[in-house]
Amino acid sequence: MTVEAEVALRARNVHQAYGKHRVLRGADLTVRRGELAAVVGENGAGKSTLLTALAGIRPPDRGEVDVRGRLGYCPQEPVLSHSLTAAQHLRYFAAAYRLSGVDRGLELLRALNSERYLDTSVAEMSGGTRQKLNLALALLHDPDVLLLDEPYQGFDWETYLHFWDLVQDLRDRGKAIVVITHLVFEQERFDQLAELADGRIHPRTRTSEDARVHA
Template structure:
C-alpha cells in the first residue's frame, strides 16, 4: 500500500459469477455484485429479467447453479410478496420475529412501526390490512434485528406518497449507520439517491453511467 493511501472498505456482500437456469432457460449468466457498508444499490431490470431470482440467491433462499455469495454480517430480506400470517396481528408478528432473532425487547420494532406510520394497526389482524400496510410490516420484520445488509424486492409497492418519503428517511438513517441497502426494481424514479445503479440484462449486471461518471459493479 502506498504511503498515505486509505485501506479499501471491506465489502459486506459479494456475489461472483452467479448462474441460474430454470430447465433449459438461463436466467442469470455470470452476474457479479459487490456492496460496501453504507452503500445504496439499485439493481434495475425488466419483468422477467431475473431480478427476484438474483435477490433470492443473495438472500440464501435459492441455490445458484454456479457462483459464490459471501456475506459479512447479518442479513434482512424483504420479498416482493409479504410472507405473513393473515390470522395474526401486527403485534404478534413483532413478538414472534423478535423471539426468532432472540431480541430482548420490541423497542426497535415499535420504533420502525412509528417511523412508517402504522402504529394504529398494532392489534389488527394482518388479513384485514391493506396491501400497503402489509408491505410496511414486511419491511419492519426485515429490519427488526438491525441487519448489516437489507435486500428489498420492489419495496415501493403499495406505498402512498407519505410512506414513500418515510421509506427514504429510513434508508438515509440506515446508510448513516453504515448499513448497506440493495433495492431490486423495474424502475428508478430518483437515480441520484443511489450510490450504484446496475442494469440486469441478458443475465448479467452492467454498471450504469450517471452524472458523467461510470459506476462499478464490482472491484
C-alpha cells in the first residue's frame, strides 16, 4: 500500500467565512488510516467551523476536503430527541444507516458503561450520558473516518478511560480519528498534534504544559 493510499482525510486550503468574518484562512490537514490527530484551539478559533467543513455539513467557501470511506461525526452538542430513549435512537439511526440491527450500538454503550440507560429518555439523562449516546450513534455504522468535537466533555474518570480504550481499538482497526479540543491532557496518546490559530492549522510542539490538569 502506498503512502498516498493510506490517506483517509485530506483538507487543502480550506477557507470559511461568516459574512465579513473570515474564520478559516487556508487550513490544511492530512490524517492517515490508524492515525489519531488532535486539533487544539482557543474558544472562538474556529474549531467547530473546521469540523463542519470536514464533515461536509457546511462546505468550505474555498479549498477542498477529501474523505475516503465512511464518515462519522460527533458534534459537541448532541443532536438528540429529548422524548426518545437511547434504544429508540439506536433503532432509528440503524434504520437510517440501513443496518440490520443495533448490536454495534449495544456494544458501544456497554463499552462506555451506559447500557443501563437504554430505556431512559434523553430528557432524563445527564449531560455526560447524552454525550456517550452521541458518540455511540456516531460510531454505529463503523465509520472509517471519525470526527469528534470535544468528545469526552462531561465524562467521569472511568468513562474517560473507557473512551480511550475504544479509541485504541478503532486505531488498531485502521480508523482515522480527529479530535477537536481546547485542551490536550495526554499528548502521548496522539500521533499528530496541531493548533488552529489565525484560521490556519499549525504543527504543535509537545510540551509539559498540555499535560497539566486545569481547575
